[in-house]
Amino acid sequence: MYNHYLYTHVNNILQNSDLDISNRDNEFYTRFLANLSTIHELYSALYEHHPNGKDAFLQVIHTIIHAYKNRPEVLRLKDREKAQSEYWFLSNQIAGMSLYVDRFCGKLVNLPEKLPYFQRLGVNFLHLMPIFQSPVGESDGGYAVSNFREVDERFGTLEDLHQLIKIMHEDNMHIMLDIVLNHTSHHHEWAIKAKQGDPYYQDFFYMFDDRTLPDQFDQTMPEIFPEAASGNFTYISDCNKWVMTVFHNYQWDLNYANPLVFNTMLDTIFFYANLGVDILRIDAPAFIWKQLGTTCQNLPQAHTILRLIKQCVQVATSGMALLGEAIVAPKEIIKYFGTEHFTAHECDVAYNATQMALQWDALATGDTRVMLAAQKDIVTKPYGTTWITYTRCHDDIGLGYEDSTIAEAGFQPYHHRKFLKDYYSGTYDSSPAKGALFSVNPKTQDARISGSLASLCGLEKAVENKSQEDIKLSIHKILMMQACSFFCGGIPMLFYGDELGYTNDYSYMNEEGKSYDNRWMHRPIINWEKNKRIDVRSSIEGQIFEGTRKLLEIRKKLPFVADLKNLTWLNPHNVHVAGYLRAYEDKRMYGIFNFSSQTAYLTWYAFKEHGLIPDKLFDHWQEKDYQVGYDHDYLILAPYQFCLLEVK
Numbered sequence: 001m002y003n004h005y006l007y008t009h010v011n012n013i014l015q016n017s018d019l020d021i022s023n024r025d026n027e028f029y030t031r032f033l034a035n036l037s038t039i040h041e042l043y044s045a046l047y048e049h050h051p052n053g054k055d056a057f058l059q060v061i062h063t064i065i066h067a068y069k070n071r072p073e074v075l076r077l078k079d080r081e082k083a084q085s086e087y088w089f090l091s092n093q094i095a096g097m098s099l100y101v102d103r104f105c106g107k108l109v110n111l112p113e114k115l116p117y118f119q120r121l122g123v124n125f126l127h128l129m130p131i132f133q134s135p136v137g138e139s140d141g142g143y144a145v146s147n148f149r150e151v152d153e154r155f156g157t158l159e160d161l162h163q164l165i166k167i168m169h170e171d172n173m174h175i176m177l178d179i180v181l182n183h184t185s186h187h188h189e190w191a192i193k194a195k196q197g198d199p200y201y202q203d204f205f206y207m208f209d210d211r212t213l214p215d216q217f218d219q220t221m222p223e224i225f226p227e228a229a230s231g232n233f234t235y236i237s238d239c240n241k242w243v244m245t246v247f248h249n250y251q252w253d254l255n256y257a258n259p260l261v262f263n264t265m266l267d268t269i270f271f272y273a274n275l276g277v278d279i280l281r282i283d284a285p286a287f288i289w290k291q292l293g294t295t296c297q298n299l300p301q302a303h304t305i306l307r308l309i310k311q312c313v314q315v316a317t318s319g320m321a322l323l324g325e326a327i328v329a330p331k332e333i334i335k336y337f338g339t340e341h342f343t344a345h346e347c348d349v350a351y352n353a354t355q356m357a358l359q360w361d362a363l364a365t366g367d368t369r370v371m372l373a374a375q376k377d378i379v380t381k382p383y384g385t386t387w388i389t390y391t392r393c394h395d396d397i398g399l400g401y402e403d404s405t406i407a408e409a410g411f412q413p414y415h416h417r418k419f420l421k422d423y424y425s426g427t428y429d430s431s432p433a434k435g436a437l438f439s440v441n442p443k444t445q446d447a448r449i450s451g452s453l454a455s456l457c458g459l460e461k462a463v464e465n466k467s468q469e470d471i472k473l474s475i476h477k478i479l480m481m482q483a484c485s486f487f488c489g490g491i492p493m494l495f496y497g498d499e500l501g502y503t504n505d506y507s508y509m510n511e512e513g514k515s516y517d518n519r520w521m522h523r524p525i526i527n528w529e530k531n532k533r534i535d536v537r538s539s540i541e542g543q544i545f546e547g548t549r550k551l552l553e554i555r556k557k558l559p560f561v562a563d564l565k566n567l568t569w570l571n572p573h574n575v576h577v578a579g580y581l582r583a584y585e586d587k588r589m590y591g592i593f594n595f596s597s598q599t600a601y602l603t604w605y606a607f608k609e610h611g612l613i614p615d616k617l618f619d620h621w622q623e624k625d626y627q628v629g630y631d632h633d634y635l636i637l638a639p640y641q642f643c644l645l646e647v648k
Helices: 006-014 028-046 051-068 073-084 103-107 112-121 158-170 191-193 214-220 259-273 298-315 330-337 352-366 369-373 403-408 413-424 457-465 468-486 506-510 518-522 528-535 540-557
Strands: 095-098 124-127 147-151 176-181 183-185 233-236 241-244 251-253 279-283 322-323 349-350 386-389 436-438 449-450 491-495 567-569 578-585 587-594 600-604 618-619 624-627 635-637 643-646
Touching: 006 051, 006 191, 006 587, 028 279, 051 259, 051 298, 095 103, 095 643, 103 112, 103 386, 112 147, 112 158, 112 540, 112 587, 147 158, 147 587, 158 176, 176 259, 176 349, 183 191, 241 251, 241 528, 259 279, 259 330, 279 298, 279 369, 298 322, 330 349, 330 352, 352 386, 352 413, 369 578, 403 413, 403 600, 413 449, 436 518, 457 468, 468 491, 468 540, 468 587, 468 643, 491 540, 528 540, 578 600, 587 635, 600 643, 635 643
Parallel strands: 095 124, 095 491, 124 176, 176 279, 279 322, 322 349, 349 386, 386 491
Antiparallel strands: 183 251, 233 241, 436 449, 567 578, 578 587, 587 643, 600 635, 618 624, 618 643
16 A cells, blocks of 8 residues: 655655666666565564564665665676566476585585586586584584574685685576574574673563463474474573573574564575575574464464565565475465465475475375375465475475375375384385484374485385395386476475485484484485496496486476476376376476386376377387377386376
8 A cells, every 4th residue: 555654755765875766776766666565564564563663664674775785786687687587486497406515515615616517417506505604513404503694614604605606607507595584593692692681682582581481382382303302492591581492492583573683684684695595595484473372383474574575585686586494284385475465475485395295105105195185285386486396305204294185095194104104214014215213202103204315215225135126126216206306396406415326324323413313314425436426327326317317307308397387187097106297388298107116007098188188198208109099008107117208
């Protein structure tokens, strides 16, 4: 709604900000005034009744202007280039890899020499796991940040990061970095001052004089890491207060009910934007607003904060997209793309964690019914947003899909989940997987799963047993799992090491600050001598690398597999086989995946239910043609075989 006083006031600020609003800076000026009322509306929804709300809003105005003025010209040019394709991150030309710098190549300064490796694979987008200052032994993998603006010396310097980003952009590569909005390390300057009794900084956190309110919060707040960090509050003897610590006792939750916290973190977001970050990964956004009597997760105010950030970024640093790392139930994750008149105006990108977990469900059971039952929620993602699609990442595998989905597929939820945990932890008889349970809740027996892609697909056991047949089968599983996620719509994101079949790395058990967290087993230390084996095509490493490279190459050849909201799941004619159609204009491709250890038969009728009936199909993976047969004939699929069938 138009607010004359607001527009006049902000226009005066812009007119006096040394901006060339009639020429060079006109696009920024126009964007700002176009988005101003929405920014004010969202900010007021959060802070209208806060005593500092009015002054804090003016600070936001100046923060946006300052961010734009400090944006390097080369990044402003990239902003304009990205705007030419509207939603640049939907492209089928982008393929990513997530990695820990120190475990991948030591330091940031060594990463530029590895760029040819990525280019050979077909990767042009890197997600660097947290690299900013974090205390050794209390880092939570870098998510306990003690300084948001200084690179940790373990990885190098801020100048090393600047140089890396510059080189990557010159090579037409994209970069994603994390910002941890929910909490800081207790070694952060704000936490140190709060411990010293400074009331200004104590209000940056949730701090209480006694257990009265913490006990009330705990009545409805679940525990995130019940094994390693029980409870949601920690007593701080330095200041005789209790502080909210949802994740670990060394991670203090920030208090976004204080507008100065939002303003300060917004300025930090712009700091990352002006480094040249293409996608900013917002860690754990589901937790950033706390309210007594709730789970303190996925609250409406958390979405308001994300929408406000999106509006501000759109004005000042428009080329940077936002990823919301919300690993929540399917119905909840869709909300992080925005709802109602903010649809597609909240987070641009999110992890398709549900699809990832569902694929592991299908692989263990050899049954695709649970995966298919969950798709009705996932496919509601709005156009103009996209997924990170992945088979493994740095985190555990949570079984976060709903019990009703499992029941709809004909299984008993408790026993089904127990089977999956037993299967992947290797306690189920005849399971080829070698993983471990993470964060077991002793009260509910809820748990997540750790383990590398290769080990969970059976490669580790197969190599130990020296079974060539099982090794071959494991490689089929790995590539089938990757193909299913690469082509179902979104940015494919490899986790480093998976591209050549690294199995679990147990050296973490001897590392201080890591031994308690078995997720480090699937975060390997790269042995570059081992990586040279990709040049031996017959080796395990060579087969997986070449297969992964080929999948990414195929994807880049097919524009219609960009995320154009053009995914349709096929009707289930065989419970062992999942299939989807990617159709756009006159182009169509069927992805067909046998999740079973047995030969599967799919009626050709499955290809005749969606419009024009095809006559001939070309499989890009096997590079062979198929003639579509009669309905009583079948496409025959070997164990874990997949096809990428384009209609000819």
